[in-house]
Amino acid sequence: MPSDFAEWExxxxxxxxxFAAYPSGVVTFGAVIDGVxxxxxxxxxxxxxxxxxxxxxxxxxxSSTTWPTLARAPRLGVSALSSAHAGSVRRLGSRxxxxxxADVSLARSPGGAVFLEDATAWFECVxxxxxxxxxxxxxxxxxxxxSNAGTTPPLILHRGVVHATAEIVLD
Amino acid sequence: MPSDFAEWExxxxxxxxxFAAYPSGVVTFGAVIDGVxxxxxxxxxxxxxxxxxxxxxxxxxxSSTTWPTLARAPRLGVSALSSAHAGSVRRLGSRxxxxxxADVSLARSPGGAVFLEDATAWFECVxxxxxxxxxxxxxxxxxxxxSNAGTTPPLILHRGVVHATAEIVLD
Numbered sequence: 001m002p003s004d005f006a007e008w009e010x011x012x013x014x015x016x017x018x019f020a021a022y023p024s025g026v027v028t029f030g031a032v033i034d035g036v037x038x039x040x041x042x043x044x045x046x047x048x049x050x051x052x053x054x055x056x057x058x059x060x061x062x063s064s065t066t067w068p069t070l071a072r073a074p075r076l077g078v079s080a081l082s083s084a085h086a087g088s089v090r091r092l093g094s095r096x097x098x099x100x101x102a103d104v105s106l107a108r109s110p111g112g113a114v115f116l117e118d119a120t121a122w123f124e125c126v127x128x129x130x131x132x133x134x135x136x137x138x139x140x141x142x143x144x145x146x147s148n149a150g151t152t153p154p155l156i157l158h159r160g161v162v163h164a165t166a167e168i169v170l171d
Numbered sequence: 172m173p174s175d176f177a178e179w180e181x182x183x184x185x186x187x188x189x190f191a192a193y194p195s196g197v198v199t200f201g202a203v204i205d206g207v208x209x210x211x212x213x214x215x216x217x218x219x220x221x222x223x224x225x226x227x228x229x230x231x232x233x234s235s236t237t238w239p240t241l242a243r244a245p246r247l248g249v250s251a252l253s254s255a256h257a258g259s260v261r262r263l264g265s266r267x268x269x270x271x272x273a274d275v276s277l278a279r280s281p282g283g284a285v286f287l288e289d290a291t292a293w294f295e296c297v298x299x300x301x302x303x304x305x306x307x308x309x310x311x312x313x314x315x316x317x318s319n320a321g322t323t324p325p326l327i328l329h330r331g332v333v334h335a336t337a338e339i340v341l342d
Contacts (some may be wrong), residue, residue: 005280008295008316015225019218021292021319022251023327023336025194046217047190049230050305054186057228057309059220080193086339109176121192124179131302133311134221138228140304145179148192156194156327156336163336165194165327168257 023158026081028092029058030106030114031073037114039100040066041093043157044136045078047123054143056125059136066097071127076141077113078123082152083164085116089155109145120150194329197252199263200229201277201285202244208285210271211237212264214328215307216249218294225314227296230307237268247296247312248284253323254335255289260326280316291321 027045044059088103105117125141156163198216215230231238259274276288296312327334
């Protein structure tokens with residue numbers, strides 16, 4: 001492969017396997033809503049969507065029940081999961097929102113965004129625009145603040161399994 | 172951090188450092204244009220934007236001179252760079268398009284999409300919709316075919332350096 005195009009897969013059935021083969025970071029979106037810390041896990045967060053102004057994006061399932069709650073917040077916290085969160089990913093992705101925060105330490109910004117401690121990087125975002133995309137909605141987010149001072153390396157999701165990263169030293 | 176919000180960075184100047192702290196895969200977009208293999212490197216490719224129909228996205232600088240050429244192709248090849256490409260990334264990102272293909276082996280689909288051999292995964296895509304995003308354009312792509320049969324692990328870009336991945340074994 002890929003020369004063997006006879007084995008090319010296509011359609012919604014094949015999409016899950018195809019997409020899982022592409023590596024991605026993992027984030028939580030978080031905000032204080034009615035006094036409660038609300039977190040949601042996402043693997044489609046993308047940085048560098050624009051540099052001026054700084055913008056990111058995320059694709060949200062139209063069936064998501066947490067996103068409509070989070071979208072009421074003026075500021076959303078985005079935390080890039082690090083290797084410190086390897087054992088917490090499953091719980092962060094719990095169906096019941098009340099179970100998601102059990103394993104992690106949280107921080108709250110003055111604007112009500114909720115972040116994970118021990119993350120690799122943090123972004124404070126404001127949703128600005130949406131684009132219809134099949135069974136998802138692409139949400140554009142303006143980055144109003146953040147920090148890249150995390151010292152723990154990022155977590156990577158690949159073929160459904162969490163991975164750590166190691167620098168490749170080139171000759 | 173992130174509790175120390177006094178050190179929060181913001182604005183276009185800070186964006187580059189913030190965005191580099193988020194890990195991402197790296198892809199080439201490729202197509203045969205007027206008989207020539209045209210490749211373009213991108214780190215903002217995102218899978219799972221929709222599952223039904225299968226859609227991906229990429230954010231393209233409005234100043235890109237290669238994208239308007241590629242966008243003339245009916246089918247675009249997207250190849251997820253693997254650790255086999257660690258030494259080729261710099262050349263694949265050359266300003267002069269003629270230098271980009273020097274280090275890599277290419278494959279061409281019947282539809283004229285151009286792929287890298289030894290990639291982690293391959294996606295054959297058709298651009299379907301665009302969204303204005305500051306100094307970039309977000310392009311939605313429908314995935315019409317692909318393969319996740321790559322056996323070489325993916326390449327990760329983090330803080331401007333290429334990384335390999337290693338599975339984290341949980342207790």
